[in-house]
Amino acid sequence: MSTNKSRGNATKHKIPAIRLADPFYEREIERYESPLPSREYILQLLTEAGCPVDADALAEQLHITDDERELFQRRLGAMQRDGQLMLNRKRLLCLADKLDLIKGRVEGHPDGFGFVSPEDASDDLFLSPKEMHRVLHGDKVLVRVAGFDRRGRREAKIVEVLEHVNQFVVGRYYFEDGIGFLIAENRRINQDILVPAGNEGAAKSGQVVTVEIVTQPGAHNEAIGRVSEVLGSYTGPGMEIEIALRKHDLPHVFPPEVEKQAASLPNKVLKKDMTGREDIRHLPLVTIDGETARDFDDAVYCEPLGRSGFRLIVAIADVSHYVKPDDALDKEGYERGNSVYFPRRVIPMLPEALSNGLCSLNPEVDRLSMVCDMQISTTGNIKEYRFYPAVIYSHARLTYNQVWDWLSGAIKPDAKQAELMPHLQALDKLFRTLLKARAKRGAIDFGSTETQML
Incomplete structure (x- = not known):
């Protein structure tokens, strides 16, 4: 397929032999309609030259046409920004690694000096306050070793700033x-x-x-x-x-295309969305979270099976039903990576229509979920399990303290809450069974106290 494409281009414009000798020519022609010499090939030619090369002379050697000249200059510029090439005082192209230059990121210090953290994970190099005057914390630079300080640490001199990252x-x-x-x-x-x-x-x-x-x-x-x-x-x-x-450059405003896609979603689960899913809305699943939680990711249900053990259902919100690969929501979620929690404020990974709506297992509303349905023995071993897409209906939003007060008898649940007690007691019994099995396996508990901002 790539051969046909290259032949098709060759009939329009005869490719010089030196360009066809590029080891990565086929890759470039797959990416670009008018392929340029690859970065690897440019580095190879400069290595073979054994000395600095004029950019115009290199373009002539590679038979770069007038139409290709601007794109070729952009490629050379990108290679300079990435630290593969640099220009010497005579404005000739040089291989950065042949000049004993070190590429790294600047780490500033409040006292005015700084360090370069090399990409090759070697020891940091010291930057004097004078050198730090040229850059800001986080910038990418090419440096050379200029000497050693009194403690024997390498001192660096900035040769070129590859990228200013602070906008x-x-x-x-x-x-x-x-x-x-x-x-x-x-x-x-x-x-x-x-x-x-x-x-x-x-x-x-x-x-x-x-x-x-x-x-x-x-x-x-x-x-x-x-x-x-x-x-x-x-x-x-x-x-x-x-x-x-x-x-910390945390994205806290959603782009217009993300907001537009979120706004196009329904505010409730539609009947057509339930097609192909198991309906377990009759089971009294509940969410159990902290008092300050706003989004509810998982719901649970447990029933005792006598000597056969327990049936445990864990349901999580099916985000994949609303967020499709490479759509605006997916790309933004990938960029953010996770939600960020501050005291009294949450920066969600996805817009509120999803994070606190369709993809939050709120009480007394239908929600699309992915379910793990397990049968666990009385000794804490998983005997059977099954995954399936489902429709659930959370019967209550509970808190850890609330459930513990009911189980310990400190507070008596009301009539509606009392209907959930058999399942909460089964959950507690299963928890103790699993905890015992865990201890038998030699697990270690690390005690910790959750920090709470008042």
Whole structure:
């Protein structure tokens, strides 16, 4: 298939022999309609040259056409950003690894100096405050060893900044003696960011703001920024959360396409969505979580089977019914990775229509679920199990303390809650059976206390 494609292109434009010698030519032609020499091939030619090479001479050697020239320059530029190539003082292309250069990430220190953490996991290199003036914490750089300090650690000199990773910085804006500047909340960013007159927007001195860096720091200039968002007073309620979100680059606003897809979903389970699923809504499944939980991921049900042991059902929300591979919701969920919990606030992985709605096993509503239906012996061994998609109906939202008070007799459940007691008692009995089997296997318990923000 790829051969036919390459032949088809060859009839339109005769490919020079030197280009066909590219070991990765077939891969490139699968990716691009007009394939360029691969990165590996460019590195190979520069290695064979044994000396720095002029970019125009390399383009001529590879028979780069006028139409390809801009794309070829972009490829060379990308290879420079990735630390594969660099330009020497004569603006000639060099292989970075032949110059004993080290690629790594900058780790800033509040006292003004820093370190380079190499990608090859070798020992860190020290960066003086003078070198740190050129970069910010997190930037990717190419450095060379410039000497050793009194403790025998390698000292580095920055040869090239490959990538400035800080586009937005959160901190406190100040205006003093006619000069506006930002002190970053992240103490690893030691240098102030200048905010020229007219770039402060509506910010007032002392307020917490987000600044967009319009000019990155260099050997002879400070970082310059523009206020893009005013968060408010440093002592305002919830400000520590707003700062943490931006300080750690946590995505907290859903893109329009994600919001649009979430808004298109129904607000309840439709009958057509139940097709092909087992209906177990008659079973009194319940959720048991902490008092402050807002989303309910799993529901449980247990019934005793006499000498045969127990039947245990664990149901989790079937997110895959609403989130399909590579759609906007899937991509955003992959980007976020998980929900982030702060005191009094949650940054969900998926929009609230899903996280607190369709994919939360809320009480007394139908929900689509994936179920594991198990039979467990009286000695705690799983005898049978089955997975299946189902429709469930959570009969109650319970808390750990609430269930324990009922089981211990500290509080008597009301008439409706009392209907659940046989199943909760079966759950408790099964828990003790499994705990005993676990201890028999030699499991270790690590006692811990859950931190709670008041």
